[in-house]
Amino acid sequence: MNEAELEELRRRAEGALSKPARYGPDVDVTQFSVPPSPASYEEILRASSHLLASVGVDLSGRGSAGTYLQVDEEAVEIEVRTSGLRVLNLQQALEEGIVDDYFWRAVPVTPTSTPRLRSSSVEGRATW
Amino acid sequence: MIAEKGAKIETPVQTCLLMSAPGAIQAPHNIVIVEEGAELHVVTGCLTMMERAGLHAGVSEFYVKRGGKLTYTMIHAWDEQTHVRPRTGVVVEEGGQYISHYVNMTPTASLQTDPKVWLVGRGARAHLSSVIVAKGDSVMDVGGTVYLRAPDTSAEIVSRAVTKDRAEMIARSLISAEAPGVRGHIECDGLLLSDRSRILTLPALDARHSDVQLSHEAAVGKLSEDQIFYLMSRGFSEDEATSMLVRGFMEVKLEGIPDELRRQIEMAISMAAAGL
Numbered sequence: 001m002n003e004a005e006l007e008e009l010r011r012r013a014e015g016a017l018s019k020p021a022r023y024g025p026d027v028d029v030t031q032f033s034v035p036p037s038p039a040s041y042e043e044i045l046r047a048s049s050h051l052l053a054s055v056g057v058d059l060s061g062r063g064s065a066g067t068y069l070q071v072d073e074e075a076v077e078i079e080v081r082t083s084g085l086r087v088l089n090l091q092q093a094l095e096e097g098i099v100d101d102y103f104w105r106a107v108p109v110t111p112t113s114t115p116r117l118r119s120s121s122v123e124g125r126a127t128w
Numbered sequence: 129m130i131a132e133k134g135a136k137i138e139t140p141v142q143t144c145l146l147m148s149a150p151g152a153i154q155a156p157h158n159i160v161i162v163e164e165g166a167e168l169h170v171v172t173g174c175l176t177m178m179e180r181a182g183l184h185a186g187v188s189e190f191y192v193k194r195g196g197k198l199t200y201t202m203i204h205a206w207d208e209q210t211h212v213r214p215r216t217g218v219v220v221e222e223g224g225q226y227i228s229h230y231v232n233m234t235p236t237a238s239l240q241t242d243p244k245v246w247l248v249g250r251g252a253r254a255h256l257s258s259v260i261v262a263k264g265d266s267v268m269d270v271g272g273t274v275y276l277r278a279p280d281t282s283a284e285i286v287s288r289a290v291t292k293d294r295a296e297m298i299a300r301s302l303i304s305a306e307a308p309g310v311r312g313h314i315e316c317d318g319l320l321l322s323d324r325s326r327i328l329t330l331p332a333l334d335a336r337h338s339d340v341q342l343s344h345e346a347a348v349g350k351l352s353e354d355q356i357f358y359l360m361s362r363g364f365s366e367d368e369a370t371s372m373l374v375r376g377f378m379e380v381k382l383e384g385i386p387d388e389l390r391r392q393i394e395m396a397i398s399m400a401a402a403g404l
Contacts, residue, residue: 023300024240024269027211032183035149044148048177054233054399055173055203056392057144063388065139068129071146072154084135084166090157098130102159106189106217106246 001100009104034073041076045069130161131168131196140169140201140389147210150180158188162196162224169389170198174212175205181237185213192224194249199385201229203396206236208264214241222249222278228256229382229393233400235264235295242271242300247281257286257380261400262295262325271300276310276340283311288378289318291325292404302332305340314344319351319377321404351377375401 020026038044045052045059052059061067061079066087069077080087093099131137147154162168176182184206192198198218206212220226226245245254256272274283285301303312318327331344351373359369378397382390 021240023242023271023298024213025211025238025267027183027213027238029153029183029185031181032151032153034155035152038148044146044177048146048148048175051175051177051205052144052146052173054396055144055175055205056171056201056396057142057173061142063139064142065137066129066141068141068143069146070144070154070156072149072152082137082139084132085137085141085168086130086132087141088129090159093159099159099161102161102189102191104187104189106191106219106244107187107215108217 001094001103037074038071041071041074044071129159129170131163131166133163134165136167137169138167138386140171140386143170143172145172145174145184145186147176147182147184148178150178150182153183153185156186158186160188160190160198160200162192162198164193165195167197168199169386171201171203171389171392173203173205176207176210179207179209181209181211183211183213186215188214188216190216190218190226192218192220192226194221195223196221197225197227199227199389201389201393202231203392204232204236205234208235209237211237212239212241216241216243218243218245218254220245220247220249220252220254223251224249225252226254227383227385229380230258231393231396231400232260232268233396233403235262235266236268237266239266239268239270242273245274245283246277247274247283248277250278251280252278253281254283255383256284258288259378259380259397259400260287260289260297261404262289262291262297263404264293264295266295268296269298269300271302273302273304274312275304275306276312277306279307280309281307284313284315286315286380287317288380289327290321290374290378290404291318291327292321294324296326298328298330300330302334303342304334304336305342306336308337308339310337311341316344316346317377318348319374320348321350321374371401371404374404
């Protein structure tokens with residue numbers, strides 16, 4: 001995706017920001033911000049291991065074909081344990097041109113998708 | 129995430145989005161591509177470990193190519209001060225299948241989502257199921273929309289909502305039939321466990337062609353006292369009887385998924401029921 005296309009996404013996102021949500025309580029996104037990186041992801045994961053288990057996440061990776069683990073806005077683990085599967089950071093996928101035909105194609109930039117657009121992810125910084 | 133052409137990946141891929149910082153926004157953007165003839169199961173656990181306000185606003189874009197199959201399971205365990213706004217769009221090509229299961233286990237300040245699925249190739253199929261528990265002062269507006277854009281496509285949307293305390297739940301669903309020979313069914317059930325909670329179900333069918341089959345059924349109410357008394361007559365306490373009936377209400381068909389994943393979903397539903 002070239003810079004002009006990204007700029008168009010940003011422009012539409014800014015335009016959508018001022019519109020209220022159509023459904024559900026309106027959220028003031030300005031009250032939230034992208035957090036700084038924590039001192040230790042390992043400590044966070046250790047402290048939350050029982051919570052992770054409750055949503056089906058096994059940090060050992062046993063019984064899974066791959067793992068993508070994100071804390072706040074940072075990908076802290078990406079692992080693939082089977083053939084035929086690729087898991088990569090979205091930023092890397094964009095740089096390699098793998099997802100140009102898919103990025104923001106199935107979810108339109110509209111008022112309902114506004115909250116996330118304020119953050120880094122218009123650029124596809126984090127996630128798979 | 130990409131499942132390459134023809135790859136049958138039967139073991140689930142686990143993904144996790146954890147929020148650790150108060151006042152933070154977490155805004156993931158996920159793209160899943162299931163190439164022609166491939167099969168992929170993804171289970172995503174989303175949770176927070178903080179007890180202060182946060183916003184999770186994720187975008188998920190899924191593309192299922194010809195003859196592919198994607199099973200996407202999302203298990204949410206948020207916090208009473210977290211606002212959640214997932215945005216999901218799915219495009220399914222000829223003969224492809226998209227099956228999603230969503231379980232929300234915990235109180236959430238607010239949740240609003242309405243995944244949209246476009247079945248654009250002949251014979252494509254979608255199945256969306258959700259089990260939502262709304263407690264405390266949660267406000268949840270959970271939808272599901274499927275556009276049947278190609279001949280012989282079909283869709284089923286199944287939702288189970290349980291409310292307690294002062295929670296408010298709106299369950300929306302829409303199937304839009306836009307091609308000949310398509311079929312769609314919506315099943316939308318709600319269970320109120322308190323007089324101060326609210327459930328609004330809004331199943332909608334939109335027929336834009338005469339040769340279509342569309343149906344919906346919706347029911348909202350409280351637990352049957354007769355059933356509670358029956359179980360109590362069999363030796364169960366009132367709490368045990370209530371718990372068994374709530375768990376039974378939350379049962380949804382879990383088709384075409386690996387045993388391990390089925391076990392995870394059933395465990396999540398049981399934990400959600402146990403907290404009521």
